Amino acid sequence: MRNENLLVELGTEELPPKSLKTLAQAFADNLQQGLEAADLPFESIQWFASPRRLAVKVHQLANKQLDKKVEKRGPAVSAAFDDQGNPTKAAQGWANANGITVEQAQRLSTDKGEWLLHVANVSGKALDELLSGLVDAALKKLPIPKPMRWGAKKTQFIRPVHTLCMLYGSDLINGSVLGLNSSRTIQGHRFHGDKTLELSSADAYLETLEQSFVLADYNARQQKISQQLTSAAANEGGRVELEQDLLDEVTSLVEWPVTLVANFENEFLDVPKEALIYTMKGDQKYFPLLDNNGNLMSRFLFVSNIESRDPSQVISGNEKVIRPRLSDARFFFETDKKRSLASRLDSLESVLFQKQLGTLADKSRRIAKLAAKIAERIGANSEHAQRAGLLSKADLMTEMVMEFPDVQGIMGMHYANHDGEHADVANALNEQYMPRFSGDDLPKSLVSCAVALADKLDTLVGIFGIGQLPKGDKDPFALRRAAIGVLRIIVELKLPLDLTDIVGDANTLLNDKFENQAVVEQVIDFILGRFRTWYQEQGVEVDVIQAVLARRPTRPADFDARIQGVTRFKALPSAQALAAANKRVANILDKNQVTADYTVDDSLLVEPQEKQLATQLKNSKAQILPLLQNGDYVAVLTELSTLGESIDGFFDNVMVMADDQALKHNRLALLLELRGLFLQCADVSLLRHD
Template identity: 50%
Template sequence: MSQVQDFLVELGTEELPPKILAKLAGAFHDNITAQLTDANLSFEDSEWFATPRRLAVRVCQLQTRQADKTMDRQGPAVAAAFDADGNPKPAAIGFAKSCGVDVSDLNRVATDKGERLAYQLNVPGQATTELLPAIVEQSLKKLPLPKVMRWGDSSVEFIRPPHWLLMMLGNQIVDANILDLTASNQTFGHRFHHPEAITINDTNDYEQLLLEAKVNVSFESRKATIRQQVEAIAEQQKAIAVIEDDLLEEVAALVEWPVALTGNFDKTFLQVPSEALIATMQADQKYFHLVDNNNQLLPQFITVSNIESRRPESVIAGNERVIRPRLADAMFFYQADCKKPLAGYIDKLQSILFQKKLGTLFDKTQRVKHLASEIAGQLNADKALAERAAELCKCDLMSGMVYEFPELQGIMGRYYATNDGEHADVAAAMDEVYMPRFAGDQLPETKTGIAIALADRLDTLVGIFGIGQAPSGAKDPFALRRAALGTLRIIVERELPLDLSQLIDTSIESFGDIIEQPTTKTQLLEFFAARSLAWYQDKGISTQVIQSVTELNISQPLDQDRRIHAVAEFNTMDAADSLAAANKRVSNILAKSEVSLDDLSVDQSLLTEQAEKTLHQDLSNMADDVAQHVSNADYTKALQQLSSLKMVIDNFFDNVMVNAEDPSVKNNRLALLKQLRDMFVSIADIALLQK
């Protein structure tokens, strides 16, 4: 049995970019384990470590040598390997030489192409220590580095200058030179608390020795420590700490030994919208903010230091000095912006290009105004409010605050519109136009906000598709996939009876001669169908169920949604498989018909078999009810009623010959099947559910 040892590699560097630290460490780990697997080296477990100054991977119970293996090689055909006297030709001699043996040592094997020369090579496994240097080097080269750098007069490139390399298999140093560093068994502790070298004699001591040197190498452990410290401080302050995952991840990537401290800022700054203050604290200083039980921002913050200071009050005072001018800047921008109404920026939108062929932001808002008014009318909302909101919805992009903090677009527009005395729905719509901003985000609440959120997205979709710049592959610079999904979510989750086909037509009209693609509408509806398919698949609905509805080319997302959920429920019924198969059979029969089905109708006098009479009677009895359910969009009840036909349909196919010799009888039965098929297809193409 092969021996096993733990393998540890650590690369020490200058401070690594915090926003990609975890990604780099994970990739380093994945690259190493993948190459170990490719090299047929087994191991039990593996883990990665990361701090601002190091990337490390530990592989547990790694096989210390590859297993020996045999390799069967086939050479030339025997007929081509020897002459008439049995002497080896060059082909045989060359093959033997490549195997490291004489021709006389070669074997012969029978193959589909005749007898061939062959040889079984015994390949001894390599020691793992011989393979690890190349594995680690290749793993580093394959890291997803956004940008590399060189230092001094070295030609070596990496994301940051490296300083040390630790590589050990068990208690043995792996002989390697990577990035101009010679591997050793030494690492280094905290830059200030323990800058001296630390010798690792056993890979299992790695974490503990670094903890003693004020370095917590476990990324997840540091995150947990930060969360615990921040929440403890908040509890002391009788407040609630808001800990966003992205910020927590970034802070954990900035410190090796986290120490949370709380500071204060002047209450005067609370006059500024809280979102602006929070953006300042998070983006610039990486602070966690505190709120009260009513979710109101408090004039306090929590910073996470990378040092355990003997004078923490000095660290706090320094942070308070730093944050004050930044908050003062935010107050200045806000107060300056409030001096000018949002409407005062409308004309300036003419100087900002939205897209070269689609015009300026002003042009866009005018198109959005037209479409939003149409949508508002269909929703029985106030058209005037929708038009006003459309005119103003991009104006906050011209403000000083949004210029400084682009992520506050819409949010600041809401504050400025409120400050200007705009209608409450118009003010809310300034923010709602961007909802949902991401997957799972909240949707607009007001009808005005809904109207411009839809109009803004549809205008972008129609415009970009219309000039032939639809997304391809992974490229989607205008975030059209997100816009389409947001449109679907708003319409479906807000239960809006809107028709995408009609709205696209209205939007196309507003572009005039700008639209270059005659197939814009068709392409867009197909694009929405693809987004819809992915959306419902993410919800766990089967592709067959989704396609049974999308096959009908319904352009009303809410109606489509109701059908899909009704079919999904129907698909769980015992009768579903049989009815799907029957519908498939009916479709095939009707497809082969040589007469025009639209001209056929059922003649009761031609119904001779009891099974077809019963089917016709049952269809006639439920036709009005099913039609009423479909009219009311109660597709679940309609399918439940149709499911009662299972036995009747089975009996029909067991006892009735559709292709009767008498053409009149045959056509009459085709008309009956068409009636059955039409009733199901008024809801979905159930035939596509057949497994």
């Protein structure tokens, strides 16, 4: 069997830059699945992508499928022959379908009987016969939301396709995909070198393209862009932030990257840098330069797709493009400063937040009241929190934010500073949206925390109240992100907040909007439910999370402390036996319907082992009460782990279900007290030990 490298390349018009990487990876994954399903052995698979091509290279691919034996079971022997031993029509039909006679069939004996059997040696098909179908199937499974047609063709793809190249080693594999016949022709750079190239072999792919100003290896191209940007920034005495999404998009826009430096007038630096940066990155795909203090410089980097003989012309053209956008930003900023944020509050009355929940003005007033309450609970300035909550959405009515929505909050902070608002108020207008995404920074001040929590809780309670809960992957109001934000702020900043209190406060401000009386419990359960994903991403075991969730602690910081405690407890040598004992105790108590009014009577303690357990329970209880008050669950569970020997002695020597009802009742009460001590932390009976 022959093994060679296979190259498949599709030459297209410019592909969507934001989805190029995803398309290329999916093409390779789909083709790999197809090759594996077709029993075509290979060593590895590699993808390439540039604006005008998707390509896959399969290393050491076999030139034909593996031969294999296929067993085809026929009718049972009892049904294959009549009373005279002649083959029945069923047996003859099966034999004819397999190209044999009934006499040539083998027998398969099992515990359930005997069947006719034919073992066929099936020769594998050649790669040439299979490849077009495999490539076509891989392309059809690409995540393309809106395929298009072009010209008079009936085929559909994300962009018009011009070339198809399928080479196995140096051999051309004939075939047709998307209405194109395979050839050695591939596209060169749109502006440099030859427009089309003839490829001699699969292994010559990268080198041939590079000689024609195309770096087809996506990752290598991105690495080169990163190096160029970093080097150019250092030469300018600044630094560049290589945001991954922007870097991916630029990598998907160029085939021959050339990084250049351009300038703009210093007067634009009077505009808040965030607006300028957004304009450069979002609209033009430029890379702003920052000095060592984080201030924006009046220079920027851009990645060109051509190596010009006169780079100054390319630089000048890009400077002409950016100047009007920066001028717009400056105009919006100067215009917005003519009015204070507070003067824009009335205009929020005309903007609907949600039909049943009112306008943005209604939401702002609710946030203000709720932020003030939360501020009181965490020791922040409630007046500043209330003021920040009232102004929290005012910048949405500014020209700058209407033009550049991504700078909402940030511009609110700048305008508030311009208006002379307190620094805590101004900062809270920006930090109210934190954390904006996974891993984002948290609010830095307590006032900001109060406003951020108020905003998220108002949305959570309001949307739950009107019954528009997230379903599947649909979460139009980003409630999951809001819930994670609430947890992160409270847990990571160790805020002394109880969800029952703050969700209840939010509900009080909204309860005239809906009739759902269970909304508080639903929102708390939803927020607590986010802990599962959060902790699993940190490597916390599911049973540890379940053990804590079973107790439903509603103070997030306390929840986190319990997780740490149970994690440490589970690692103790005695944990397995104690978890099993707790499960046994829980079963006994449930079976006997033991209620909370069961109490231990010391005079009814008869056996030495139950006396010992009762004494140790009293001692442990005295030890752990102050630890519980401080939330030191690691110490609590460490102390309770010392009960292991006494619990074992109790179960080995004491009959819980005694005939004497008083003794039975007392021993059940002792177990209830034991169970209650553990439940102060978590339900450790749910812990598994594999």
